[in-house]
Amino acid sequence: MYILKLLLRNAFRHKLRTALTILSITIAILAFGLLRTFIGAWYAGVKASSANRLITRNAISLIFPLPLSYKDKIRQIDAVRRISYGNWFAGIYKDEKNFFANYAIEAKNYMALYPEFVLPPDQKEAFLRDRKGCVAGRKLVERYHWRIGDIVVLKSAVFPGNWEFVLRGIYHGRDESTDERVFFFHWDYLNEALKKTAPRRADQVGWYIVEVTDPNRAAEVAQAIDKTFKNSLAETLTETEKAFFLSFISMADAIIVAIQLVSFVVIIIIIAVAANTMAMTARERIGEYAIFKTLGFRGWRIAGMIIGESLLITMIGCLIGIALTPPAAKEFSKIVGTYFPTFRVEIETIYIDIGASILVGLCAAIIPTWRALKIRIADGLRRIG
Amino acid sequence: MENQTPIVEIKHVNKSYRRGTHIIPVLENITLDIAEGEFLALMGPSGSGKSTLLNLIAALDQVDNGIIRVGGIDITVLSETELAAWRSVNVGFIFQFYNLIPVLTAFENVELPLLLTGLSRRERHEHVELALQVVNLASRMDHYPGQLSGGEQQRVAIARAIVTDPTILVADEPTGDLDRVSAEEILGLMDQLNRDSHKTIIMVTHDPRAAKKAHTIRYLDKGVLNNVHSQAAP
Numbered sequence: 326m327y328i329l330k331l332l333l334r335n336a337f338r339h340k341l342r343t344a345l346t347i348l349s350i351t352i353a354i355l356a357f358g359l360l361r362t363f364i365g366a367w368y369a370g371v372k373a374s375s376a377n378r379l380i381t382r383n384a385i386s387l388i389f390p391l392p393l394s395y396k397d398k399i400r401q402i403d404a405v406r407r408i409s410y411g412n413w414f415a416g417i418y419k420d421e422k423n424f425f426a427n428y429a430i431e432a433k434n435y436m437a438l439y440p441e442f443v444l445p446p447d448q449k450e451a452f453l454r455d456r457k458g459c460v461a462g463r464k465l466v467e468r469y470h471w472r473i474g475d476i477v478v479l480k481s482a483v484f485p486g487n488w489e490f491v492l493r494g495i496y497h498g499r500d501e502s503t504d505e506r507v508f509f510f511h512w513d514y515l516n517e518a519l520k521k522t523a524p525r526r527a528d529q530v531g532w533y534i535v536e537v538t539d540p541n542r543a544a545e546v547a548q549a550i551d552k553t554f555k556n557s558l559a560e561t562l563t564e565t566e567k568a569f570f571l572s573f574i575s576m577a578d579a580i581i582v583a584i585q586l587v588s589f590v591v592i593i594i595i596i597a598v599a600a601n602t603m604a605m606t607a608r609e610r611i612g613e614y615a616i617f618k619t620l621g622f623r624g625w626r627i628a629g630m631i632i633g634e635s636l637l638i639t640m641i642g643c644l645i646g647i648a649l650t651p652p653a654a655k656e657f658s659k660i661v662g663t664y665f666p667t668f669r670v671e672i673e674t675i676y677i678d679i680g681a682s683i684l685v686g687l688c689a690a691i692i693p694t695w696r697a698l699k700i701r702i703a704d705g706l707r708r709i710g
Numbered sequence: 711m712e713n714q715t716p717i718v719e720i721k722h723v724n725k726s727y728r729r730g731t732h733i734i735p736v737l738e739n740i741t742l743d744i745a746e747g748e749f750l751a752l753m754g755p756s757g758s759g760k761s762t763l764l765n766l767i768a769a770l771d772q773v774d775n776g777i778i779r780v781g782g783i784d785i786t787v788l789s790e791t792e793l794a795a796w797r798s799v800n801v802g803f804i805f806q807f808y809n810l811i812p813v814l815t816a817f818e819n820v821e822l823p824l825l826l827t828g829l830s831r832r833e834r835h836e837h838v839e840l841a842l843q844v845v846n847l848a849s850r851m852d853h854y855p856g857q858l859s860g861g862e863q864q865r866v867a868i869a870r871a872i873v874t875d876p877t878i879l880v881a882d883e884p885t886g887d888l889d890r891v892s893a894e895e896i897l898g899l900m901d902q903l904n905r906d907s908h909k910t911i912i913m914v915t916h917d918p919r920a921a922k923k924a925h926t927i928r929y930l931d932k933g934v935l936n937n938v939h940s941q942a943a944p
Contacts, residue, residue: 327821327825330818616809616811620803620870621794621797622794622798623794702765702770702771703762
């Protein structure tokens with residue numbers, strides 16, 4: 326209790342200096358937390374992926390379609406339980422700034438393949454019945470104030486024209502990582518229109534989603550699918566959903582590495598800030614440390630006082646920073662929410678914040694502690710007066 | 711005094727400092743016995759080695775060669791850790807600039823050395839209150855050093871020095887930063903501790919008035935201990 330009291334009083338002996346140091350640490354922890362959350366948001370799709378879902382796409386590139394006829398062949402492969410397919414629609418709602426993901430899907434199997442999109446049974450039925458029907462996530466609906474039965478018009482750059490949909494269902498995510506800003510409609514609706522306007526583009530799908538009976542057989546099934554279409558006009562590349570998302574993320578690898586580097590630079594900066602404060606503190610108090618030594622305090626007790634004070638200051642900054650990160654992330658998600666459907670501060674980020682702060686506190690105290698322990702009592706006492 | 715058992719025995723002690731490539735001798739072949747219950751004043755011009763000798767006796771510095779025994783223990787052979795433990799039990803320190811911890815109250819400053827003992831909180835508090843009563847500062851125990859006068863701060867320092875009931879008290883210019891009235895009070899207090907509690911006191915001073923309180927005055931000049939000047943206890 327006595328030592329804790331001493332630590333507290335010492336830490337706030339220079340109130341302005343300590344307050345500024347705490348502020349610096351708070352801002353750094355906040356920045357670090359947001360950067361980590363940003364990286365986490367980038368990987369949200371990977372986290373939400375399922376081990377028993379495979380994605381089959383054109384081996385050349387995702388922008389090249391696959392024939393609809395592949396569906397039955399894939400369905401016949403051993404260990405395939407279910408198959409669905411979809412197309413990226415690239416629809417724009419009113420204005421280009423209103424970006425959200427929108428897909429044409431084979432709805433019946435798709436709904437079964439993605440149980441994390443939870444849709445009330447009556448809405449599901451209404452959606453399946455209506456060829457022009459669509460389903461949107463809860464957050465998307467809230468953003469545009471849509472209601473069931475509303476007509477939603479999308480303009481697509483990939484499939485020219487204005488496309489009208491009737492909102493038949495609003496899904497919510499089963500898991501926190503489930504994206505609630507996606508818009509789905511029937512692939513058949515798109516395909517029928519294409520048959521009339523662009524017949525060469527009809528009966529083509531962007532990708533297949535394949536559910537396997539056993540996740541352990543995913544690799545085997547993927548190989549079997551790709552083997553089936555080897556040397557065909559549209560060879561396939563089949564991979565797990567996780568690998569599929571990771572291949573997307575790998576396109577932005579350099580950016581993520583840069584953000585990770587910046588987040589660690591932030592830690593190095595706060596080490597420098599805290600170390601500077603502790604170095605000034607120790608230099609000013611070298612005489613006091615000599616007094617403690619004179620009275621018989623051993624090195625480990627003096628080291629404990631310096632390290633304790635350093636940890637106290639960094640942990641106060643850290644805790645304030647941690648407390649501010651979720652509200653800051655919430656505000657940040659309003660800006661980037663369109664691109665990152667889940668922008669949530671992970672518990673791991675908080676653990677890393679705490680770990681980094683402890684590291685900062687310890688690193689900042691190394692040189693001051695070493696100096697305090699090395700100083701000869703007689704030399705230290707000479708500095709007083 | 712001569713017949714009493716020496717509590718401090720100093721035999722052929724040498725001490726020098728290195729400044730760059732130069733070795734500067736500070737103390738040369740010092741031999742001195744200090745009897746238990748003695749009040750010794752060390753005098754001499756600046757740079758004569760008084761404070762260095764005091765630091766050696768109090769185990770704040772180490773000899774180049776020679777022996778220093780305090781209470782029969784040769785402190786020149788003890789390790790840093792052993793010396794720290796030894797100081798906490800055997801030596802009470804009084805400095806010119808009081809050397810109190812500014813963020814601790816008078817009470818907490820006096821309690822500081824007791825943290826190294828196995829005393830309970832209640833026992834520590836009893837000891838602190840008693841020490842503060844001895845220096846007549848019980849009423850100001852909750853004040854911080856910055857709220858006390860120089861004389862009061864030095865009395866707190868004395869309370870801190872005596873709270874562990876050490877074997878010897880070492881005082882380095884205890885009145886050097888005080889006005890005349892406060893200096894008289896402090897010297898009176900030290901004299902009282904010597905007479906009533908039989909504390910052995912070794913005091914470095916420039917002040918002849920302070921030295922008058924001592925039983926014995928030893929002069930140091932250029933690192934050499936000169937004549938003994940005994941005076942009757944006042």
